[in-house]
Amino acid sequence: MEKSNSNSNTLVSFEKVNKSFGATNALIKCSVSFEAGKIHALVGENGAGKSTLGKLILGVHSHDSGIIKVDGNEVFLSSPRDAVKHGLVGISQELSLLPDRTVVDNIAIGRETTIGPFVSSKKTLEKVLAVMEEYGLFIDPTKLVGSLSVADQQKVEILRALNTNARLIVFDEPTARLASHQADQLHDLVRSLAKSGTAVVYISHFLEEVLKISDTISLLRNGEKVRTDSTSKETKNSLIEGMTGRDVGNLFPNKPAIDPTSEVLLRVRNLTRENEFKDISFEIKKGEILGIAGLVGSGRSELAHAIYGNRAPDSGSIELYGKEFIIKDVAHSIKNGMAMVPESRRDQGLLLERSLLENTSLPYLEKFTSWIYGLNKEEEYSEVDESCKTTMIKHSGLEKEVQYLSGGNQQKVLFARAAMNKPKLLIADEPTRGVDIGAKQVIYELISQLSKVGEAVLLISSEVEEIIGVAHRTLVMSRGKVVAELKGSQITKSAIMEAAFKQD
Incomplete structure (x- = not known):
């Protein structure tokens, strides 16, 4: 059980601390x-108070x-400067x-070594190098x-x-953007x-990671x-039950069956962009969920943005619905x-x-606008509200600025926006990053529903378990090239990682 605050090793303690943002009780006693x-x-779901x-x-x-x-x-910590004085950094x-x-x-900002009124670049560098050496x-x-x-x-x-002589460091989702081997190094x-x-x-949000690295775990729910x-x-199950108040069960829905006679929705041929990816060719059928795995920097995200029209490829072609698709813009x-x-x-x-x-409806304003009546606010509000409910965004009003949402709920806004378009092809690049277990289930179910109604999903993920649990077929990229294609039972963690680390 939790140690007493009088323990001589206790550095920071909270006693019945409360924090509210407007009508939202973020932390309760x-x-x-x-x-x-x-x-x-x-640990806890989005909005739990972590x-x-x-x-x-x-x-x-x-x-x-x-x-x-x-x-x-x-103490009363009124600013980050107050916290740093006590050695508390994040x-x-x-x-x-x-x-x-x-x-x-970047390392020395605010703590540069000075000689009189002047910053000593040499001594500042020496101090930074000393910190690097101390921690390897x-x-x-x-x-x-x-x-x-x-x-x-x-x-x-x-x-x-x-470099601030930290005594306590808060790491908030530190491995969310790292590949598995980089996470191990961290x-x-x-x-x-x-x-x-x-x-x-x-x-x-990664419970396996928490169980692997921590000495103590505090569970929060609804503040x-x-x-x-x-x-x-x-255990993982005890944490899930404590976080959600229920047994989550199987995280991934059953993969919908693909009709073998389904048409090809997207076909990519020899797509190349210098220094990013080379000769990428694949196809996705209607109803198929195609995973793209690989290490950070393997070219997965760059490929996704090229298909979506966010950056032009140097060569190659794309077909959509059986016709040539000219990449113009988003x-x-x-x-x-x-x-x-x-x-x-x-x-x-x-x-x-x-x-x-605004964040949810922005790409589709033309849909809610007419030359005579302008923007139909009521219709816009209704569709955004429905999309936010579907993706289980916790918010205190659609007019509230997105910056005040938790990181996980901000992520779900992106999914709500994508779902509003009822897409024929969803490109999901790390769609569950920073999202809790319950919300992951919702997103996986939404992806599964798209598949069931014949729509295609291109799923890019650094979470191998996510690729295994969701994708019908998986491409593995390394150094800008597709180095493996895995289907069905071939999609295993060892097969994905072996291909991802290929040197040639």
């Missing part, structure tokens, strides 16, 4: 403690009532780096952050936290941080803490029955300062 040298995981708890620790939000203590002393699921500045600039994380300090892979950008963010780093005495708060216990006493693809859930909701999908209504 939460009592929990975090110990130095321990990895403490927070990220809110993490942000209270980091001073991003201030608590409404209750007591927060650091080193046994009551790594968010959406990286907050300066892409046009160098690695050393080396990245070329002169490189621009924008040129780095997602995995290396995450390392820069972690190094920046370590796990090793997190363990080494805990071993050196750093307290780690680990927020993740309330259900329980805190030793990881050794939990609007042209939408009109021809395509929809896409992009990989990065913040960079590619959402207008964070606009409403849930």
Whole structure:
């Protein structure tokens, strides 16, 4: 059971802490403690209060009532600066780096070494290199952050936290954008941080990961803490039941049967884009769910954007419904029955300062507009509301800005938008990233329903279990090429990973 807050190893403790956003109670009488040298995981569905708890620790939000203590002393963390003074820092699921500045600039920002009123570039670099050496994380300090892979950008963010003499680090969905081998490397780093005495708060929707890496798990549901216990006493099923209040059962629906006489809906021939992918050829039949697996950087997302019209290929051709499809732009693809859930909701999908209504209906405004009457707000509202209900988005109003939704609910907005178009072809690039178990089931069921009514899905995922559980057939990409095609019982974790790591 949860240790007493009086434990000498307790670094941060919450006692009956409350936090509300308008009418939404994000955290209700939460009592929990975090110990130095321990990895403490927070799990729960979207809207359970995990990220809110993490942000209270980091001073991003201030608590409404209750007591927060650091080193046994009551504190009021009114800003991230206050938290940093106590050694409390965080790594968010959406990286907050300066892409046009160098690695050393990003790591040292706000903590540069000075000589008098002047910044000493040499001494600042020496300090950054010392931090890299101490934790065994080396990245070329002169490189621009924008040129780095997602995995290396995450390392820069972690190094920046370590450069602040962090005593507690909050990791919020840290492996959501990483391939499996990169996630393993991150796990090793997190363990080494805990071993050196750093307290780690680990927020993740990946329950296997939580069970593998943490010492303690706190379960939250609807803003309330259900329980805190030793990881050794939990299982995946016990966590799911605690998070949802029910036994979720089988995560994946049965794969709909494909009519062998079904027409080919999409045919791609020798599609090439320099330095991204080469000679890609495949077809998808009506009702088929085609998975594309591979490591981050293998060209999967780039291929998806080329098919969707977001970037032009250098050569090759596409046929849609048996006719040549000229790639023009995204609007042209939408009109021809395509929809896409992009990989990065913040960079590619959402207008964070606009409403849930606007974000969902934006690509289809022409549908609700006439020359005489203009925009039919009532019809727009009705269809968006129905789509949001179908995808189980938790919100306090369609007029609320998307930036105030949880990360998981922001992801579901992308799916609600795609579903509104009733697409003939859905391109889903990491569609369940940052989404909880219950919402994953909803999304998998929606994908399955598309298949049942004869629509096609191109599913790109870094979660091998997702590919195995959902796809009828799978292509594996490596270094911009398709290196394997797997069908039925051939779609196994070992077969996918073996192909993904092919060198030639």
